[in-house]
Amino acid sequence: RKTTVKTHIITVQWFSDLPSRTIHTFNDLATCFVSQFSTNKAKKLEVADLFDIKQMKGETLKKYLVRFHGTMVQEFQKGLCVVQFNDSLALRRPASMEEARA
Incomplete structure (x- = not known):
């Protein structure tokens, strides 16, 4: 550069x-x-940020729910203390919170 x-x-x-x-x-x-x-720092998401996720204009309810659940699963993973369980989630990303809890 x-x-x-x-x-x-x-x-x-x-x-x-x-x-x-x-x-x-x-x-x-x-x-x-x-x-x-540094200008391209990604903001670290926190659980409170879930409340800021809003459905965008023109976004279908299905796409909004997929985006919301994806963020929720990421936050769930970040909070885990058990490394082996967290690693297994990273290798095979759960589709929903229900699947992560199973």
């Missing part, structure tokens, strides 16, 4: 504006850099 002069200027300015004595390791620098400049 090609970088521009403007990108370099912005990066150098950001680095110059870091408070002194805040970066002690390369990992500190990398963490600060990524949090400042």
Whole structure:
């Protein structure tokens, strides 16, 4: 990926504006850099986000339910503590919550 002069200027300015004595390791620098400049971060979904899933205009009820249940199954998987069970769900994705509970 090609970088521009403007990108370099912005990066150098950001680095110059870091408070002194805040970066002690390369990992500190990398963490600060990524949090400042990464733009394509996916938002981590939470169970409360299920309430924000709305049927889109023109979306059939069936497609809406498939999308809603897919998100619900993903959230269910993220909350599991038992690694072996979670791995089996990842290998063979359940079609519904009923199938996951079986």
